[in-house]
Amino acid sequence: MKLILQIWRQAGKTAKGGFEKHELKELDPNMSVPEMLDFLNEKLIKAGKDPVAFESDCREGICGQCGFVINGHIHSPEKSATTCQTHLRSFKDGEELFLEPFRAAAFPIKKDLCIDRTALDRIIGQGGFIGVNTGQAPEANSILIAHDTAEAAFDAAACIGCGACVAVCKNASAALFTGAKISHLALLPQGKLEAKKRVQKMVAQMDKEGFGSCTLTGACEKVCPQGISIAHIVTMNREYWKS
Amino acid sequence: MFYDTVKGGDFRSREANVYRMAECSLPLIDQAVAQGVPFAREYSGYLSNRSFGGVQVSRTFYARGQTGQQLLQGAYQSLIRQSVDGNVTLYTRHEMMDLILLDGKAKGIVARNLDTGDIEIKEADAVVLATGGYGKIYYLSTLAMNCNASAIWRAHKRGAYFAAPSWTQFHPTSLPQLGDYQSKLTLMSESLRNDGRIWVPKKQGDQRPPHQIPEEERDYYLERKYPSFGNLAPRDISSRAAKEQIDNGHGVGPMQNAVYLDFADAIRRESKSAIAKKYGNLFDMYKKITGMDAYEQPMLISPAAHFSMGGLWVDYELMSNVKGLFVLGEANFADHGANRLGANSLLQACVDGYFISPHTIMNFLAGEVPEMSIPDEVKSSYLKQNKSRLDKLQSIQGNTTAEGFHRKLGIILYGKCGLIREKETLVEARSEILTLQQAFYQDLTVPPGQNLNFELEKAARVEDYMELALLIVEDALQREESCGAHFRKEHQTPDGEAKRDDENFQYVSVWESLGENQHKLHKEALNFEYIKLSERSYK
Known part of the structure; x- marks a missing residue:
């Protein structure tokens, strides 16, 4: 099949970027x-041109490294899929695709389609953990956890940290990412002790990083490749007011 | 668990290490639960278990089909906590390029900042490598794109011994290759084999859709050959059985390179919603990748390179023969023998990191004087060597990308040093790799620029893969027996199972680098004090 690509090229964080057109034939x-980008890069390298910088590691939707915008769709036109889980059969033969990086003030562009998501690590650093040192853990079955609670915590813990929720949000809010982690840990008995401090510090860090406010539009839930529910944002807000 | 693991590894692991890992397995679950890992729970609130390949009891703790991801999150969160507290400084997006030795001791590393291209020296009193496995050397594998052997290979070239390099596990439940463009193979969790039944059409080249093939024309070959373990036979055996079926013309799917994993019986028995609850995310993932619905038709699965049992040689303290160099997890060799059992990779990586190395490194450091002692001329010499290595790769300016060479290397290895090996084709593989290695230095092309340059990273990794591939073939040639994942065609029982030679090969092959593709063999004898060696049978 054939596709026309318009790819965002940008040499570095502060450089001026723009779209570059490539026509690809003989695609499967x-x-x-x-x-598809590997295929394009192989051609570019052999022609002595600069290959498109993009990130992807696991290529099965679990590492959260890939992810860019395809024709305005975050990650993918498919539902609950990352960019690497999107196949060319999702597009029409001859279609023109605009590929751009995720855009948010807190995610500076490193090069072309690569962005810096370390702001999310810094949010986790403010309490997105349980403060247990190695070797202190009691027998795991000594604290029973109801089946449904464990399942609900898993639903929140499934976040892969790709940043799609931020990229789609009109305010570039990280509420779904932060809410999912707060909710995951607040649901579990082990995480309850630190819940108050956690929510205050993580929310403060989220603001400090330049992520916007949440207005519960719900766009994040729609593009999340793991299908994480905005109910976790509600949990975050409840935890916040409780604290 | 101790016995299952030793048997699963075909009696080629170090008994004491396996015993220690088994002893540490429950404390690890305690540790992960305390960190907030959401393991599956029964309705009573107790932790839930399921079964895995090579095991006849349910004793694997799990978090849906994402146990590894969740253990990783638990470890990541704890690490970030330590870094915010100032106990750890993280240098993410750095790749180790070299190991610095001073008076024979590991005293630091040379690392490249992948974002800026800066080559830096980090000094240390001890160096710990937890850099994972090298299954990606086969190009198509279940590993992530950036997995590589460079850190352990560079340490090996500086003197660390490499043990059992050819023992690579092929995972039976990967998705098959669909075309030449493909860059990786996706793994479907082994847990699917708890409920899925594996079969192929009895008739060779039968291209009918699966639902048109009646029950009596299907061969449930694992259930037939291994009645007591059936679909849960260990990975090496399941993979080899699948390869035999495919090679004998029973393969299914568009490239006839797969076998069926069928859930129809399980869905009839337990209902679609019960199966969806157990494996829903895996079925969704399958649909995303292949566009097919596994509730309606059987999955297509095929063996793929997955785990390196081999790695840098370590002693019981997880220290290599180079003093001060510790190697943890998949990067070392000790616990899995010639075949790893399901879930034991996570277990070993976590146990090495959480419980063993914190103590053994302290033992080592207790005898050391802490100091920053690398002389400036040593530093500049290391920097110069590593810089010129990258310059050399960029100066070739040929016409084949690193990816192109890697793909060719993968084809040689899959074909001649994969699931089934024999002397004749191994010798061919050796000369083909040598030719490819020469071509690499004549025809490689890498884009210019030393800052963010993914191609330069790849080129350096593929350069290391070429050398490692030669050692893998050497090791496979040297071991004139079959054991676990290492199956030599010349050494099989009358019914086609791996035939060990305990008299002559009850040892680990440990290789010392002599430079220029030359190696010297050392042997570590394997002594079993508690376990009696037997023919490994899953019938």
């Missing part, structure tokens, strides 16, 4: 989007 509909 079963290729994933990163594989």
